[in-house]
Amino acid sequence: MSHENLRSLFQLVVRHYGLLNEQCCDQCCGQDVSVQQSHILFEVGRQHHPSMRDIANTLGVDITTFSRQVKSLINKGYITKTPHPDDQRIQILQLTEKGAQLEKDIDQYMNESLDQIFSQLNEDERQTVTYSIDLLNKAMRSV
C-alpha cells in the first residue's frame, strides 16, 4: 500500500515544524536555543523527574550528543541536573524558572502557528482532524 499523502504530510511536518521552531528561536527567544534544544526543553518540561537516558531515548538521539546538549542548556541556565538520591549514577533533569518561561514562550508561538493551520478548516473538518490526530498519535506510539 502506498502512503504518498501521509509521507508527504510527514515530510512537510518534519521540515516546516523544524523550520517553525527555527523561526521561533529567531523571533521569540532570540536564537538562544537550537531546534534540537527546544525539543529537549519540551520533553524535560513534560516528563516527571526524567533522567538523561529517559529524554535521550524519547528523542531518539545519541546519549553522548545529548550529554553535550544538556551541558550547553545548563550553561545557558535553562535546566538543572541533580543526582538521583537512590542512585548517584542517574542525573535527574529539571527546567529552571528561566527554562520553564522559555518553553512557555515557545509553546505559545507554536500554538499560534498551529492556529493558523486550523483556521483553514471549518468546524466539522476541525473535529474530524482532531479525532484523527488522536488516532495517529496512539497508532504511532504503539508501533
Add this chain to the structure above:
Amino acid sequence: MSHENLRSLFQLVVRHYGLLNEQCCDQCCGQDVSVQQSHILFEVGRQHHPSMRDIANTLGVDITTFSRQVKSLINKGYITKTPHPDDQRIQILQLTEKGAQLEKDIDQYMNESLDQIFSQLNEDERQTVTYSIDLLNKAMRSV
C-alpha cells in the same frame, strides 16, 4: 487555543520520521546517504526540473549547506546538475538512474513503516485518518 495533541504528533513525526529515515539508511541503502540527503532525493524526484534554489527553499535549508550536499550527492552518482539553457546561472537538478533507484528503495521502506502505523487502525478509522491527512496537507500548504 492549545494544540497539545497536534504539537505532540508533530514532535513525534519530526523525531520518528527522522529516525525512520536514519534506520532506513542503515537498513536499506547501507548508510550511503544522510537523512538530509534523502530529503533532497525525494524533492528532486518529485519536482519538475528544479533549480538549486527551488529545492533549498522547499527544504528550508541554507543554500551554502545545500550546495555542498548536492556536491556530495553528485560525487556519489545520485543526481546531476545541468545549466539551464536560457539562464546559465541556474543549475537544474535531476536524479540519475541510480538515484531514482535509491529513492524508490527508500520510498518502499517508508511505505512499509507507514503500513505498520495504519495496521493499528480499523477500516473506518483508516478512512477518517486518510481524509484528515488530505485536509491537513492542504491546510499546511496554504499557510
Add this chain to the structure above:
DNA sequence: CCAATTATTTGTAAAATGCAACTAATTTAA
C-alpha cells in the same frame, strides 16, 4: 568482594552549519 552491568562523560575525528565574501550570468535603467 569482585565481576558484570548501567549511567553518564570525555577524546577525537568527521560532517554539517551559516555568515561573509566571491565569481559569473543576467537584468535594469540612464
Add this chain to the structure above:
DNA sequence: TTAAATTAGTTGCATTTTACAAATAATTGG
C-alpha cells in the same frame, strides 16, 4: 549600449553537531 544592480551558486572559515571508542563512576549479582 553599457555600467550598476540583481540573482544563482560556490568557497573560506570558524563554530557546532555528531557519533564511535574508551574512560569514569555507581550499583548490582553471584
